[in-house]
Amino acid sequence: xxxxxxxxxxxxxxxxxxxxxxxxxxxxxxxxxxxxxxxxxxxxxxxxxxxxxxxxxxxxxxxxxxxxxxxxxxxxxxxxxxxxxxxxxxxxxxxxxxxxxxxxxxxxxxxxxxxxxxxxxxxxxxxxxxxxxxxxxxxxxxxxxxxxxxxxxxxxxxxxxxxxxxxxxxxxxxxxxxxxxxxxxxxxxxxxxxxxxxxxxxxxxxxxxxxxxxxxxxxxxxxxxxxxxxxxxxxxxxxxxxxxxxxxxxxxxxxxxxxxx
Amino acid sequence: xxxxxxxxxxxxxxxxxxxxxxxxxxxxxxxxxxxxxxxxxxxxxxxxxxxxxxxxxxxxxxxxxxxxxxxxxxxxxxxxxxxxxxxxxxxxxxxxxxxxxxxxxxxxxxxxxxxxxxxxxxxxxxxxxxxxxxxxxxxxxxxxxxxxxxxxxxxxxxxxxxxxxxxxxxxxxxxxxxxxxxxxxxxxxxxxxxxxxxxxxxxxxxxxxxxxxxxxxxxxxxxxxxxxxxxxxxxxxxxxxxxxxxxxxxxxxxxxxxxxxxxxxxxxxxxxxxxxxxxxxxxxxxxxxxxxxxxxxxxxxxxxxxxxxx
Numbered sequence: 169x170x171x172x173x174x175x176x177x178x179x180x181x182x183x184x185x186x187x188x189x190x191x192x193x194x195x196x197x198x199x200x201x202x203x204x205x206x207x208x209x210x211x212x213x214x215x216x217x218x219x220x221x222x223x224x225x226x227x228x229x230x231x232x233x234x235x236x237x238x239x240x241x242x243x244x245x246x247x248x249x250x251x252x253x254x255x256x257x258x259x260x261x262x263x264x265x266x267x268x269x270x271x272x273x274x275x276x277x278x279x280x281x282x283x284x285x286x287x288x289x290x291x292x293x294x295x296x297x298x299x300x301x302x303x304x305x306x307x308x309x310x311x312x313x314x315x316x317x318x319x320x321x322x323x324x325x326x327x328x329x330x331x332x333x334x335x336x337x338x339x340x341x342x343x344x345x346x347x348x349x350x351x352x353x354x355x356x357x358x359x360x361x362x363x364x365x366x367x368x369x370x371x372x373x374x375x376x377x378x379x380x381x382x383x384x385x386x387x388x389x390x391x392x393x394x395x396x397x398x399x400x401x402x403x404x405x406x407x408x409x410x411x412x413x414x415x416x417x418x419x420x421x422x423x424x425x426x427x428x429x
Numbered sequence: 430x431x432x433x434x435x436x437x438x439x440x441x442x443x444x445x446x447x448x449x450x451x452x453x454x455x456x457x458x459x460x461x462x463x464x465x466x467x468x469x470x471x472x473x474x475x476x477x478x479x480x481x482x483x484x485x486x487x488x489x490x491x492x493x494x495x496x497x498x499x500x501x502x503x504x505x506x507x508x509x510x511x512x513x514x515x516x517x518x519x520x521x522x523x524x525x526x527x528x529x530x531x532x533x534x535x536x537x538x539x540x541x542x543x544x545x546x547x548x549x550x551x552x553x554x555x556x557x558x559x560x561x562x563x564x565x566x567x568x569x570x571x572x573x574x575x576x577x578x579x580x581x582x583x584x585x586x587x588x589x590x591x592x593x594x595x596x597x598x599x600x601x602x603x604x605x606x607x608x609x610x611x612x613x614x615x616x617x618x619x620x621x622x623x624x625x626x627x628x629x630x631x632x633x634x635x636x637x638x639x640x641x642x643x644x645x646x647x648x649x650x651x652x653x654x655x656x657x658x659x660x661x662x663x664x665x666x667x668x669x670x671x672x673x674x675x676x677x678x679x680x681x682x683x684x685x686x687x688x689x690x691x692x693x694x695x696x697x698x699x700x701x702x703x704x705x706x707x708x709x710x711x712x713x714x715x716x717x718x719x720x721x722x723x724x725x726x727x728x729x730x731x732x733x734x735x736x737x738x739x
Contacts, residue, residue, distance in 0.1 A: 174531035182519045185560070259515040261480040263532055264503040424480060 171265060172273040179277030190285065197234060197289050201297060204230040218361065225387050226358075228299040232386055233355050233379055235286055235293060236314065240321050240355075240378065242282050244275020248329040249338055261424060268326075268417055275322060302386060309395050313382040316402040320377045323409035324349070330413070333420040354380030360389065374409070377402040446472040447640040456583070459610045459617045461627035461634040465729050469640040470620045474586050477618070478508060491583055504533065507582030507615075509573050511592035516561045522572045523557050526579060533580035540579065547575040550605055567598035574602060578609055585609065585617045591626055603629050624722040636725065638732040648721060655728055656719035657693045661701060662686065666710035674704050685712075 184190075205227055212223040221229075248271060251257040260267055293299050302310070328345055332338045350356055353375035362370045370376065381398050384390040390398060447469040454460060464470050475481035476488055479495030479502045488495055495502040508515075517525045530540045548554050551571040556564055564572065570590065577585065587606065591599045607630055609615050621627060627634055628648065636644040636651075644651055661677065665685045672679065677691035691701055702714055 171531040174528050178528055185519050256513055258480055262478045262503055262508050264500045265532055
């Protein structure tokens with residue numbers, strides 16, 4: 169256990185050495201919040217936005233989604249890809265550790281550093297964008313479903329990076345999944361904007377478990393009575409992706425063991 | 430067209446990387462494991478560390494089958510690769526050491542003692558707090574050695590550990606290896622292309638080529654067995670354009686200095702010297718012993734010639 173805590177600590181320290189990236193990230197966030205706010209303000213002024221979501225709820229939604237992306241967009245298992253390309257993964261296999269747990273701890277350490285950035289950004293959002301703050305119960309439910317979404321996102325990310333065991337390069341597939349996920353997870357748009365059957369399909373996809381579920385709780389789109397069911401669906405996806413990840417890892421490990429890293 | 434074809438289809442050829450390499454090491458031995466590029470050295474090391482499963486045969490390391498008990502085996506071993514580092518690139522050396530302490534559960538007292546010893550032996554004091562990416566190759570290698578030995582492994586695999594190092598750094602590493610072997614009683618397999626490493630550190634060498642064993646024994650014996658050729662260097666009183674002596678062949682000639690090659694098993698040095706002295710005026714003679722490197726080079730060439738015939 170101590171080893172995995174140490175992995176997370178070192179990953180945290182490692183990320184902190186790239187100071188410029190961190191400042192650039194905050195800068196880019198401020199810019200994106202500003203752009204989105206202008207965009208939605210303009211859309212509402214032209215009456216182009218759906219009438220059933222008030223303007224301020226929409227801006228809150230977009231801002232909170234951006235804050236979440238600070239944590240969710242960390243490519244925490246990038247390490248797998250890098251190590252495969254450099255061939256250093258062989259030395260990790262020579263250590264008395266579980267590699268999937270190592271990757272998780274490392275990813276978690278990276279995430280924790282980026283999570284720190286959420287604090288100043290949140291302050292900014294509260295002061296200047298004046299996002300809505302819901303009740304404590306809602307916040308707690310949001311935090312819980314967000315944690316589940318984080319795990320679903322982690323496994324999705326892990327699976328994409330694990331593709332490198334077969335292809336070494338994952339750029340194209342990551343771009344594809346990232347774009348679909350941005351749109352289908354509710355990061356850019358609330359999923360209620362998708363009309364009719366399309367909306368039903370999109371809400372049934374696993375991407376919805378990442379942003380949409382916690383966000384709709386935050387903005388009060390989901391009645392409290394349905395919170396449990398929503399979290400259960402997230403857990404279902406979590407179990408599914410964890411199982412697939414386990415299988416993929418077994419295959420990847422075999423591949424290394426047969427081909428020798 | 431070829432490139433397009435490989436885009437859509439792949440061909441696999443099966444190759445036997447190592448075959449019939451049987452050997453046993455006693456605890457505390459320091460064995461040189463050598464062979465030309467592509468001989469199967471790294472494949473052997475990978476099987477010993479448990480990251481490669483052999484298709485046949487048996488391997489046992491300290492009572493464990495490495496590929497079945499990868500993690501348990503990992504606790505017993507330390508590995509150094511000259512060509513890839515296991516240090517954390519962005520962090521100071523010290524932090525990698527702390528991480529390893531957690532990974533191997535090294536008791537506090539042993540950790541502090543080993544670290545203090547290694548810092549002194551490898552003179553790492555100056556750069557312990559420098560990020561690894563800023564270290565020179567020599568410094569990085571020393572860090573890698575310390576990292577691999579921190580948990581006092583019983584078995585150590587060194588894969589070309591002195592590659593690219595200057596003479597001073599090489600010597601520091603060699604002294605360190607000798608000391609780990611002597612004081613901690615670690616069993617060490619040293620893979621290298623630098624024959625001086627082997628000559629300096631090992632009594633026993635194992636030579637493989639194309640996946641098969643071609644020699645396993647002491648360095649003295651290989652020199653005796655394969656190094657029967659000697660060179661006699663003769664300094665003549667005056668130039669002899671048609672120099673010739675029975676039982677040896679002319680290797681080179683430079684002014685009055687003539688080098689002749691002979692096989693010690695075919696003709697004694699003493700007989701040869703007498704023949705030369707009887708026929709010509711001689712100022713000085715000296716016999717050159719074969720170097721281990723030359724012996725091994727001959728062995729590689731013979732082995733590849735045998736392979737070509739087969």
